Amino acid sequence: xxxxxxxxxxxxxxxxxxxxxxxxxxxxxxxxxxxxxxxxxxxxxxxxxxxxxxxxxxxxxxxxxxxxxxxxxxxxxxxxxxxxxxxxxxxxxxxxxxxxxxxxxxxxxxxxxxxxxxxxxxxxxxxxxxxxxxxxxxxxxxxxxxxxxxxxxxxxxxxxxxxxxxxxxxxxxxxxxxxxxxxxxxxxxxxxxxxxxxxxxxxxxxxxxxxxxxxxxxxxxxxxxxxxxxxxxxxxxxxxxx
Amino acid sequence: xxxxxxxxxxxxxxxxxxxxxxxxxxxxxxxxxxxxxxxxxxxxxxxxxxxxxxxxxxxxxxxxxxxxxxxxxxxxxxxxxxxxxxxxxxxxxxxxxxxxxxxxxxxxxxxxxxxxxxxxxxxxxxxxxxxxxxxxxxxxxxxxxxxxxxxxxxxxxxxxxxxxxxxxxxxxxxxxxxxxxxxxxxxxxxxxxxxxxxxxxxxxxxxxxxxxxxxxxxxxxxxxxxxxxxxxxxxxxxxxxxxxxxxxxxxxxxxxxxxxxxxxxxxxxxxxxxxxxxxxxxxxxxxxxxxxxxxxxxxxxxxxxxxxxxxxxxxxxxxxxxxxxxxxxxxxxxxxxxxxxxxxx
Numbered sequence: 066x067x068x069x070x071x072x073x074x075x076x077x078x079x080x081x082x083x084x085x086x087x088x089x090x091x092x093x094x095x096x097x098x099x100x101x102x103x104x105x106x107x108x109x110x111x112x113x114x115x116x117x118x119x120x121x122x123x124x125x126x127x128x129x130x131x132x133x134x135x136x137x138x139x140x141x142x143x144x145x146x147x148x149x150x151x152x153x154x155x156x157x158x159x160x161x162x163x164x165x166x167x168x169x170x171x172x173x174x175x176x177x178x179x180x181x182x183x184x185x186x187x188x189x190x191x192x193x194x195x196x197x198x199x200x201x202x203x204x205x206x207x208x209x210x211x212x213x214x215x216x217x218x219x220x221x222x223x224x225x226x227x228x229x230x231x232x233x234x235x236x237x238x239x240x241x242x243x244x245x246x247x248x249x250x251x252x253x254x255x256x257x258x259x260x261x262x263x264x265x266x267x268x269x270x271x272x273x274x275x276x277x278x279x280x281x282x283x284x285x286x287x288x289x290x291x292x293x294x295x296x297x298x299x300x301x302x303x304x305x306x307x
Numbered sequence: 308x309x310x311x312x313x314x315x316x317x318x319x320x321x322x323x324x325x326x327x328x329x330x331x332x333x334x335x336x337x338x339x340x341x342x343x344x345x346x347x348x349x350x351x352x353x354x355x356x357x358x359x360x361x362x363x364x365x366x367x368x369x370x371x372x373x374x375x376x377x378x379x380x381x382x383x384x385x386x387x388x389x390x391x392x393x394x395x396x397x398x399x400x401x402x403x404x405x406x407x408x409x410x411x412x413x414x415x416x417x418x419x420x421x422x423x424x425x426x427x428x429x430x431x432x433x434x435x436x437x438x439x440x441x442x443x444x445x446x447x448x449x450x451x452x453x454x455x456x457x458x459x460x461x462x463x464x465x466x467x468x469x470x471x472x473x474x475x476x477x478x479x480x481x482x483x484x485x486x487x488x489x490x491x492x493x494x495x496x497x498x499x500x501x502x503x504x505x506x507x508x509x510x511x512x513x514x515x516x517x518x519x520x521x522x523x524x525x526x527x528x529x530x531x532x533x534x535x536x537x538x539x540x541x542x543x544x545x546x547x548x549x550x551x552x553x554x555x556x557x558x559x560x561x562x563x564x565x566x567x568x569x570x571x572x573x574x575x576x577x578x579x580x581x582x583x584x585x586x587x588x589x590x591x592x593x594x595x596x597x598x599x600x601x602x603x604x605x606x607x608x609x610x611x612x613x614x615x616x617x618x619x620x621x622x623x624x625x626x627x628x629x630x631x632x633x634x635x636x637x638x639x640x641x642x643x644x645x646x647x648x649x650x651x652x
Contacts, residue, residue, distance in 0.1 A: 066404065069437060076434045084422040145418035152382060152414075153435045154407035306384055 070159035077150065077163025078170060085133045086171040090225075095132030095175060099125040103179075106242065115187045119268035120241035122180055123261055126203050127232060129175035134168035134211025135224040142305065143221065151306065158299050161212060165295065168208035176200055191272045195280060199267030202287035206260050209294035216301045235261035240269075260290040333360040335487055335518055336381065340390035343376050343542075350376045352542040353390060358487075358520055363513045365533030366522040369640065373542035374522035375415060378491050381520070382412045395486060408436070411480030415491040417472035421465030425456050425475050428464055429482050436483035450478040454508065470501025474508065481512075488512065490521045494528060506532060530630040540638050553633040562626045563605050566594045569618035577616070582608035588635055593621070598632060 239261035267283035336358035343351040358364040379385040383403040394406035429447035494502040585600035
C-alpha cells in the first residue's frame with residue numbers, strides 16, 4: 066500500500082543520512098572536491114568570481130548527490146541489506162526512491178550552504194523561487210544518476226570509477242566554467258544531451274533573472290532526465306530479485 | 308489480494324509426500340507444485356507441503372538442495388517459475404505485500420546495519436514495518452532483553468560477535484510480532500556455545516506458540532527443534548515426517564560404526580564385498596557406518612577385511628538408530644556430505 070511505501074521512503078532516506086552521508090567518501094567527493102574547485106577558481110580570477118557561482122553550485126549539486134549514492138545501493142546489495150528491506154511490505158521502487166532521497170537531502174544541504182554563503186559573501190541576490198525550481202529537480206536527477214550506476218555495476222568500486230566519466234565530461238562541457246556558446250558546434254550538440262547543461266543554465270537565469278521561459282524548458286528537460294534515469298534503475302534493481 | 312479458501316487441494320505433509328493432499332484449517336503455509344528454474348537448472352522441483360499453525364517445520368538437506376531458494380520464494384524475494392503457494396491464505400504471487408506484514412524472516416546472513424546500534428537497528432525495522440510509535444521502544448527493549456543483548460543495546464551491530472549478530476537478526480525479524488518466523492540456516496557459522504544458545508532461544512519461541520519454518524543442514528538441530536521435517540535432496544522432497552517417525556523408520560536395521568587403524572576410504576568396495584546386503588557410509592578416512600544386515604556377519608566380514616588389508620580395528624560400536632541413520636537410509640547420502648559441501652571441502 067502507498068502508506069507503507071511512503072513510510073519506507075522516509076525511513077530509508079533518514080537511515081542513509083545517518084549511516085552514510087557523514088562518512089569519508091561522501092565528505093571527500095561531496096564536500097571537499099567542490100570546495101577545492103571553488104577555491105581554485107577564486108584564486109585564479111577573484112575579480113570575476115561571481116560569474117562562476119551558478120556553475121559551481123551546479124557542480125556541488127552533481128558531486129554531493131552522487132558522492133555516496135553511487136556506492137550505497139551496490140554496497141547494501143553485497144551486504145544483503147537491500148534484501149532485508151525488501152522483506153518488509155514495501156516495493157522495490159520505494160526502496161530505490163528512499164535511497165535517491167538520501168542523496169537528495171545531502172545534496173540539498175550542501176547546495177544550500179554554498180548558495181547562502183556565496184550570495185552573502187559576494188552580495189548576490191538570486192531569485193530563491195527560481196533557484197529552488199531548478200535545484201530540486203537537478204538534485205533528483207543526479208541522485209538518480211548515482212543510483213543508476215550503483216545498480217548497473219557488479220562491484221562497489223566500479224560505480225565510482227565509471228561515474229567519473231560522465232561527471233568530468235559534464236564539468237567541462239556543460240558551461241560550469243566555460244561558456245557552451247564558445248565551444249565548437251559538435252561539442253555544443255554533445256552538451257545539450259547532458260543534464261548538467263540545463264542545471265547550469267537554469268541556475269544562471271535564477272541569479273541573473275534572464276528569460277524565465279527558457280528556464281521552464283530547463284525544468285522540463287530535468288524532469289525528463291529524472292524519469293529516464295529512475296525508471297531503468299528501478300527495473301535493473303527488480304531484475305536482481307527475479 | 309487473493310486468499311485461498313479451505314476447499315482448495317493441499318497436502319498435510321505428514322508421512323511420505325501425499326498424492327491427494329488433505330487440507331487442514333490450521334495450515335499457515337501451503338505450496339502447490341512450487342518450482343524454480345535458474346535457466347535450465349531445476350533448483351526446486353514441484354514441492355507440495357503445508358505447515359501448521361504453531362509448529363516448527365524443518366527443511367533438512369545438503370547445501371544446494373533448494374532450501375534457501377524455497378524460502379526466498381515463500382518470502383517474496385524470488386518468483387516461482389511454476390506452481391504457487393500461500394502464506395496465511397495469501398497467494399504469494401498476487402498478495403505478497405499482505406503476507407509480508409505477518410512474516411518475519413532471518414536470512415542466512417546477518418544483514419543488519421553495522422553502523423547502527425542494536426537498539427537503533429530494531430527501531431529502524433519497527434518503523435519500516437509500521438509498528439505504532441508508542442510500542443516501538445518497548446518492543447525493541449523487550450526483544451533485547453529476551454535475546455540477552457540489552458546491556459549492549461547502544462553498541463554498533465558491527466562490533467558484535469557472530470552469535471550476537473545472529474540473535475539480533477532474529478530479534479529484528481520479530482519486531483513486528485509476525486505470525487510465522489522463517490529461519491534460514493540460523494546457526495551456520497556459529498561456535499558450539501553460540502549455536503546451542505540460539506537453539507534454546509528458537510526452542511523457547513516455539514514453546515510460546517510461534518510458528519517457525521526452519522532450514523538447516525544440521526541433523527541434530529532438525530531433530531531437536533522441529534515437529535516435522537521435510538528431507539530435501541536436489542530440489543525434491545524425499546520424505547516428510549516427525550523426527551521420531553523418521554528415526555523409527557530406521558529401527559530394526561543394525562547400525563555399526565567401525566574405526567580402523569588405517570585409511571580405508573579407497574577400499575570401501577573391498578569391504579562391501581566382505582559384508583554383502585549392507586550399506587556402507589564413509590564417516591571419515593578411517594571410519595565407516597554400516598547399516599542393515601546381520602550384526603554377527605558384519606563383525607565377521609569386517610574382521611576378515613581388516614586381516615586381508617593388513618590393518619587393525621580401533622573401535623567397534625553398535626549404535627541406536629538416529630536421525631542420521633534415517634537420513635542415510637532415506638536419501639542414500641552420507642550425513643558428512645552436508646558439512647563437506649557447506650564448507651566447500
